Amino acid sequence: MSEAAQGELPKHEVFEGPFKVKPVYEWWETPSNYRGYPGGEKLPDKLKVWRVQKTTDKPGEVPEPYGAVCRPFKNSPEAEALVVGYNTFKMNGAVAVGRHGNFLQWGFSASPSKMTDAGRKFFLNCVCYIKKSDGKAPVSRSKPIEWPARWGVAHE
């Protein structure tokens, strides 16, 4: 994933407090990989994004350590997509920051000094927001991805 969230902020309390998140919007080229997915051909040439972090000046650059997105999903009482990521390898609409039960996944990778002001405020708000899910372990679970043998996942 790149360093930016895609699209305007949805109306959600996580952007309102304790810190008001005020993104600085930019327009970046629509990633060519989006075109290969359903509806991709109808996307405009440029997309509205806002930087959550800045380790490089290049729009769309994928910095290390790597961030991550997850598959788009519909919001429900126990799971919600908070922002979509701008990414140059995965599908349009893939979720960069989302919550499932008591787990909130922050898909961006930079540490705070490399976050933008809006990114830091959003991160701090996420810490506060997930507190509300205390005791709410997910009810629905999906089967973990079966990784190809050459990309198995090992644990330290």
Place this chain on the structure above:
Amino acid sequence: MKKRGVFATALATMAMSLWTPHGVEGADAARKKISLRVLYVGDPATEREKDFVGLLEKHFAKVGKADLGKVEAKDGDGFDVVIVDYSGLTIKGNAIVTPRIPFGRDYSRPILTIAAAGALVCDSLGLKTGYL
């Protein structure tokens, strides 16, 4: 002259109190700390840990830190939110190496996972926020 000196000192003190490297800017920086207890779990003694803990300490009432390699689920007791960070993925042979995370399916306390390693953890728990 003396008055001007006192005024300048007061102004400098106020400016210093608002100056927060890597904190949030403006009036938000001067607000009272948020009454949450946060445990940061990551790679110990790294710049990354220092950076995250520094930000958290500026804004939350209590901040603890733990070593990702040694942390146990019970270490989260006494904290409102646990943050699990991992600075990078390592590839050994044909496998992506992720940290051993003790916060499993039965863990119901608030937890925030970060970046690609966090997404792999979510994936291993069958969450919708798992790695794509």
